Amino acid sequence: MRPVRLAVIRVIVVVTAILGINYVVWRWLFSVNWDAWWIAVPLVLAETYSLVDSLLFGLGMWRLRERGPAPAAPEGLTVDVLVTTYNEPLDLVMETARAAQRIRYPHQTWILDDGNRAELRELAEAEGIGVITRSDDWVGMPRHAKAGNLNNALLQTEGEFLMILDADQVALPEILDRTLGYFTDEKMAIVQTPQYFVNVPDSDPLGSQAPLFYGPIQQGKDGWNAAFFCGSNAIIRREALMQLGVSRYAAEVEEGVRRALRTARSVVKEARRTLGADEEAVRQALDEVLHDIGRARRELDRGTALMDVTYRFQQRVADIRRRLVAADLQALQADLAAIAGLEELAGSDATLADVDEDALAQLADREWSPLGAVETVDALIRAIDVDLGGEAQPVMPMATVSVTEDMATCMRVHGLGWRTAYHDEVLALGLAPEDLQTMMTQRLRWAQGTVQVMFRENPLVQQGLSVGQRLMYFSTMWSYLSGFAALVYIAAPVIYLTIGVLPVQAFSVDFFLRLVPFLVVNQLLFWVVADGRPTWRGMQYSLALFPVWIKAFTSAFGNVFLHRPLDFAVTPKERREDTGHRWDLVRPQLVAVGLLLAALAVGGVRLAVGQAPPVGTAVNMIWVVFDLVIFSVVLQAVRYRGFDPAGQRPTIPRGTSAARTPHDRTTDAHPDDEQGAA
DSSP states (O other): HHHHHHHHHHHHHHHHHHHHHHHHHHIIIIIIIIIGGHHHHHHHHHHHHHHHHHHHHHHHTTOOOOOOEEEEEEEEEEEEEEEESSSOOOHHHHHHHHHHTTSSOOOEEEEOHHHHHHHHHHHHTTTOOOOOOOOOTTSOOOOHHHHHHHHHTTTTTTOEEEEEEEETTTTHHHHHHHHHGGGGGGTTTEEEEEOOEETOOOOOOOOOOTIIIIIIIHHHHHTTTTOOSSSSSSEEEEHHHHHHHHHHHHHHHHHHHHHHHHHHHHHHHHHHHHHOOOHHHHHHHHHHHHHHHHHHHHHTTTTHHHHHHHHHHHHHHHHHHHHGGGGHHHHHHHHHHHHHHHHHHGGOOOOOGGGOOOHHHHHHHSOOOOHHHHHHHHHHHHHTTTTTTTTTSOOOSSSSSSHHHHHHHHHHHHHOEEEEOOOOOOOOOOOOOSHHHHHHHHHHHHHHHHHHHHSOGGGGGGGTHHHOOOOOHHHHHHTTTHHHHHHHHHHHHHHHHHHHHOOOSSOOOOHHHHHHHHHHHHHHHHHHHTTTTTHHEEEEEEEHTTHHHHHHHHHHHHHHHHHHOOOOOOOOOOOOOOEEEEEGHHHHHHHHHHHHHHHHHHHHHHHHOOOOOOHHHHHHHHHHHHHHHHHHHHHHHOOOOOOOTOOOOOOOOTSHEEEEOOOOOOOOOOOOOOOOOO
C-alpha cells in the first residue's frame, strides 16, 4: 500500500467519524421531533444504523492492504483442484474441468458431482479427470448441500492444498503459480482471489460485479487478517480444515454432553423431591446419581477425554439402575414412551448442537418415578454420545450452520489462529446471472446465509478472534440489515411532502452544517478507496433490493429461532426462458416508486399554493429525486435481456492476469452461488 494514499485514507476516515458522530449525537439530543415520534424515532435510528455502517467501513479501510505479487510457488506441493457441481449442464462442467486440468502447477483435478450422473463420470474419466460422488454413508443423512459435497471429498482426497472452483469458474493456467507462494507462511490457511464475470456488460444492469468488495473491502479485511473465503477461486490448506473439523467435532460433542448432564440433574432432583419418608434407599440411589453427574461435569472441566467421561458415567448409572429395577415397576410403564423418544435421538438427523432446549426443559419439569428418572439420565447421555450418529461423517470441516458455508468456515479458521490472504488479481473467469429472477434468488441466498451465521455464531462473542476480526465479520453481517433503514429513508420524505409531518425539529442552519459535511466526506472516502473502480451500481442495489434484505432477515430469524424451514430457493443453474418483463419481481420497489412520484407531485402542489415551507420542501424533493435515481436500476434490470457477446465484451480490470491472457467464454449464464458482500 502506498504510504501517502493510506495516510490520506486514514485522515478521511477520522474526519468522517468525527462528523458522523457529531451529527447523530446532535440529532438524538436536540433535533428529534418527539411530537411525531412515530416517524422521527425510526429516522434517527436509521441514521444511527448508517453511521455504524460508515464507521465499520472506515475501520476496514484503516488497514487497506495491497499485497502485490505473491512469493514464488514452492515446488513439490500436492494440490487437489475441486470443481463442485450438482445439476449444471455437462458441457459447462467439462469446460471448467478441462481448464482446471490445464493449470500449470502439478495437481490432480476432481469433479465433485453431487448429482451422481453416470454420463458426467464417463466424460470426465475419458479425459483423465477424477470424479467424486457421495459415499453410501450419506444415504438417509443430512446432505448439507455444497458444504456436504466438499466435506465428503475432503475424506476421499489427500492433497496438502485444495483449490475450490464452482462449476462456472474457469481458472487461468497460472492461478496456482500466483497464489501457492503465500503458503510459505506456515499459518496461512486460505488465499482468496476475485470472482469476475465475463458475461456482464460494462453497464452491469444486475450489479453482478462487485468491484468494491473484490478490491478495497477485501483488502481492508486482509489488513486485519480477516480476508473472507468466498466459496470459489480459493486455495485452502488441508491441515487447517481438518484441524477445524476435529476441533468442532469435539466442541459439539462436549456441549451436547454438558447440556445432557444439566438436564439430567434437573430430572433427578425432581424425582427426588417426590419421594416419601419411607423411601430412604431410593433417595440414597438418586443422591449417588447426582454425585456422579457432578463428578462427570468436573471431569469435563478438567479436560478429561469425553469418551472416558461418558463411558464411566454410563457404567455407574447402569449399576444404580439395576438396583432400582424392583423399586417401581408400576410407575415405569408411564415413563416408557418418553424414554423411547429419547433413545431415538441417537438416530435422528439433528446435530449435537441442535438438541431442542424446549424438549429438554419439558423433560426436566416432568414428574418422573425414581427408576424412570435414572433411565432418562442414561438415555440422555447415550443420545448424545461421541459417535455423531445423525451425520454421515463425524468430522465436518466445512461449516453446515448456514446455507452458505464459506463465511462460517473462514471465521472458525480464524478463531483457531490461522491467517488468510486476499490476492487482488483476476485468475478465474466466471458467469453471472443474466435475468432478474436468478439474480434475486442468488442475493437472497447470500443474505440468508450471512444472517444465519450472525444469529448462530455472532462474531462479536466468538472465542479466538481478535477485536479487528470480530468487527470485520460483523460489518458484513450488519450491512444486510439495511433493508429496514431503506424503508424509513423512503417513507420519511413521502410523509413530509404529503402531510407535512417533519421528523426533525427544523431544517435549521445547525442541521445542514452537521449533515452536509458528513455526507460529502463520507462519499469522498468511497471515491478515494475505490481508486477508479465503479461503485455506483453497488450503492444502488444496496437500497433497491430492500425487500430481499428484509426477507432474508425474517426468514433466517424464523429458521434459527423459530425452527421454521428456510424459505429460500437454490440459485437456478441455467438461463431462464424469456417470459417477458417480470415486473412482478419488483412489485415492492414499484410501489415505492409510485409513492415517491406521488409525493413529489403533492409536494409541488402544496408548495405552489403556499401550504409547504420552501426549504423543507426543496430538501425533501431532492431526497425523493435521489431515491428515484436509485430505484431506476430495477427498471433497467427488468428490461435486461441478457449479455450479447457479439454486441460488446466486458472490460477486464487493469493490471490483472486475465487482462493479459485471452480467454473466450460465451456459454449460457450460470451464477456463482456463494457469499455476497456488503
